[in-house]
Each structure stands twice: as C-alpha cells, then as structure tokens.
Amino acid sequence: MLKKIAVPIVATLIFLGLWELLVWANGWPNYIMASPSDLPAAYSKFWNLFLIMGWQTLWRTVVGLLIAIAVGVAIGMIMGFSRTMRDALYPLLVGFNAIPKATVVPIVALLFVGAHDFNTILIAFMISFFPIAVSVSIGLSTLEPEYRDILRSLGASQATIFWKIALPKTLPEFFGALKVAVTLAFIGTNLMEIVSPHGRGLGALFDSGKTNSDYPLMFAVLIALAFLGIVLYYVVVALEKVFAGWAERQPS
Amino acid sequence: MNKPLIDIKSVLHAYQTADGPLPVLNGLDVAVPEGGFVAVVGPSGCGKSTLTRLVAGLMKPDEGEVWLHGERVKGPRSTVGMAFQNPVLLEWRSILKNVMLPLEIVPTKLSKAAQEERARKLLALVGLEGFEDKRPSELSGGMRQRASLCRALIHQPEVLILDEPFGALDAFTREDLWQTMHALKAEEPFTGVLITHDLRESIFLADQVIVLSGRPAKTQYVMDIPTDGQRVLDDLYTPEAAERLNILRHQIEIAQGRAAPDGEAA
Ligand SMILES: Nc1ncnc2c1ncn2[C@@H]1O[C@H](COP(=O)(O)OP(=O)(O)OP(=O)(O)O)[C@@H](O)[C@H]1O
C-alpha cells in the first residue's frame, strides 16, 4: 500500500527534478520555459484565482460528462437493441465525431455568446459522448444470444434482461470508454475556456497569463490542469473498481 | 400416462435470410412421455437448436404445433429449464447467486433461506460443495457446466432442455457429467430433451434416441433404449451397446447423405 503511493510520488519528483535541471542547464529564461521553482510563486500570488477558476473548470467538466453519460448511454441502448437504428445512427455519429471539435468551439462561442457555462458544458458534452455511445451499443449488441435466452425462456421481460444481464455485462466496456471520455470532456472544457472572450475557468487564467506574458502563470495553470485531470481520472477508476471490479483479472 | 408431456406435431419452420427463406424443420414429430428423456442427434446444422428454441417457446413454428403438458406453447414459460454448450454464467455473481438467478424471475413460494438451501443442495449433488462463493472464472469448464445444470433445475422445471451441454468438455469430464446427470435425474424428476453429437452419450443418458435427417430436418429414425436398473459406464462396452451405436452411426450417415437409405440399393 505504502509502495503504491510512494512510487508515483517519487516518479513525479524525479520528473520535476529533470525539468528543473533541463531549464537550468540550458540557461532558459522563464519567458521561454518556466521551471518548477517558478511555480510556487505563481501559485501563492494567484491562489484564490486558482481555487475559483479550478472549481469552475471542474464542475463544468463534470456536468458536461454527466450529460454525455446520459445521452451516450441512451444512444448506445437505442443502437444496441435495434439493428435498424444502429444502421441509421452509426454513420451520423461517426461523421459528427470526425469533425475536429476545435473548429466547433468558435462557432458555439459565437452562437451563444456570453453564455459561458452553457457553451463550455456543451463542448465538453459534444466531445465526450461518442466513446460512451459506441461502447454501450457494442456491449449490448455483442451479448451472446444464450445470455438472453436463459432469462427469456423463463418469461423475463426485455427490461429485466437489460438490468440483470445486459447492463452489468456492459459495465467494463462502459468504464473503459468513460476513462477516455473524462479526458476528452476536460479537453473540451479547456478549449472553450481559452477561446471564448472574457472566459472563465483555468483556460481563461491560462489565456490571461498569455496576454500578460506571465509564463510561470501559464505553466502553473498547466500543472493545475494536469492535477485536476488526474483527480477526475482516478475518480472514474475508483467507480470502476466498485461497479465492475469483477471484470478485473486476478494477478496469478 | 397416455398424453405425452412434450408433443411436437409435424412442425415446419424456416428462417428468413438475405437469400430468401431457409427451411430448417420439415415435418418434425417428437413425443416425450412424462419423466422421459429423449436424445436428439443429427447432422450439424440440421435444426437441432431450432427445435429446442421451439420447445422453450422462444420461437413459434411456421406450421405445426408444439404442446407442453397438454397446453399449446405460445411463448416462454417458467416450467422450462435450459442449459447450453456455453454455460453462460454471470461473471459478476458468485456460483450460488448464479444458480439462484431463475428464482428472481419465476414466482416461487420458497423463502429466501429455503431458496438458498435448495441451491446449496443442488450444488452438493453435482459435486460443487465448497464452491458456492467462488466466481465462475475460478472454476474449470466442467465445474461451470455443473453449475449451469443446477441453474437450469433450481426452479423445478417440468422440462429440461439441454443443447449439447457437454460438447466442449474433454472425454473424461464428459463421462463424469453423464453420471452426474443420472444422479440429478434420480433426485429431481424432469422430462428431458438432450441435443448431442455424441452417440455414446445419447444411448447412455436417454431412453429414446431420435435421429434427425439433414436440413430441413424431419424425424428419420427412433430407437428405444430399455431402462432397466441403474446404468454404468461399462454398459457402453457390451455387444448390445455396440450394436445400437452401429445402427445409429449408420442412420447418421444416411442423414448426412453419405449412405443410401435402407431398402434402396447402395
Ligand atoms: N437466426 C437465424 N437466422 C437464419 N438462419 C439461422 C438462424 N439460426 C439458425 N439458422 C440456420 O438454420 C440452420 C439450423 O440451425 P440450428 O442452430 O438449429 O442447427 P443445429 O442442428 O443446432 O446445428 P449444430 O449441430 O451445429 O449446433 C443452420 O443452417 C443455421 O445456419
């Protein structure tokens, strides 16, 4: 247990050390590349901004993700249970997913100008629901017919089969997709925050660092973003352990 | 008992495929008396699994009728238990909870404790005592199949439908499970339909073997196996058994079109 915590901490410290060394050895001034030793100053100067902006980034990502889960699972269920709907929706979804979201961000920013929360959540949602929908639909449509038949032959309803078999059986794939989706949603949030004028969140803080040529601040934002990303990711991992831990292979 | 418990009357069925209808069953007749155990053998793809799906009420025949204990089969009914080649145990449940799954669907008068006791009793009967709390992935293929048999019987079905349940097991495990089947049959009365590719299995377990013709399948040959006393594996190595296996093998060759039907010049 101790080792499990110590290893990543040591790895992080080594990484920071190498970074510091790199900057120092090359003699880079901090407007080219900030070093870890510049960061504490940036954090202590803007700590309240980091808290406010970090919270804004976090809650909007999570809300966008929750909507993506709801919509993604719904679309996945529709596609998983109906062949016709799968054939109809699949090309649409793939096409939609193929559009680089960086091009959608300015459109949405202009479309709903000033509606920061709405815009950000919308992009976080749009960028992250696809893997969820696909994984749920694949999980449901690849359910072996015998699994259905053992319950159906007893007279179980479609809903019962879904709750007792299809849903739990799809959970490992769902969580795999959710790990991808959580990172994507985070990217979506930040894209929007950086692009939209007078934005909010860590993305906006990053943008203001840029306009003020405050390089240590920009790097501090990057680190804060990485930290939030890690937290979100491991929340998903913890949920996966609880709900789909049975799928994990025992180390032998 | 003059009325058969399972009665399949001149059933005709075709699947709708991209290349038009594919006739699978054509004039199939099977009658199983209460407590009987019928083995169905036939060439691969001739329609044996289709037959089980019709009996289980998972599908309706295009023509003909399927009757269970004097009632026409119109849909699934809880008096049926099924097991397949794939044990389809749910990986997120313990073996005990897997076995008890049908009781969550079928209305039962048993209390929770009595349900669990029944599941434990069945598991002990098939030799899985001590494995109740294990996950399916912790069991061998043969043990999983045993658990799947318990699940098929937990709700005391009148009819047990087995679709090549031992097909994926090695020869020794399979013979073990044949004996387990006899033990189960002695404790838990049921009327059985067993689909199999193994002729020795068919004459060891069943009291009637039905050979289906090639697709579209109809009843080609029926062999009654006398049920006198307890069967032991040595019975399979008697001259009578060899004779029966010979006849069945010949009938399968006819069904496969590799031998001329009896009465015609070869
Ligand atoms: N849902 C389906 N749609 C179309 N064709 C099907 C379907 N299910 C089965 N078939 C076809 O019907 C035929 C009979 O299938 P069935 O599964 O009943 O055969 P089987 O005798 O059980 O074969 P096996 O011995 O290989 O298990 C096969 O040719 C199969 O390809």
Ligand SMILES: [Mg+2]
């Ligand atoms: Mg089959």
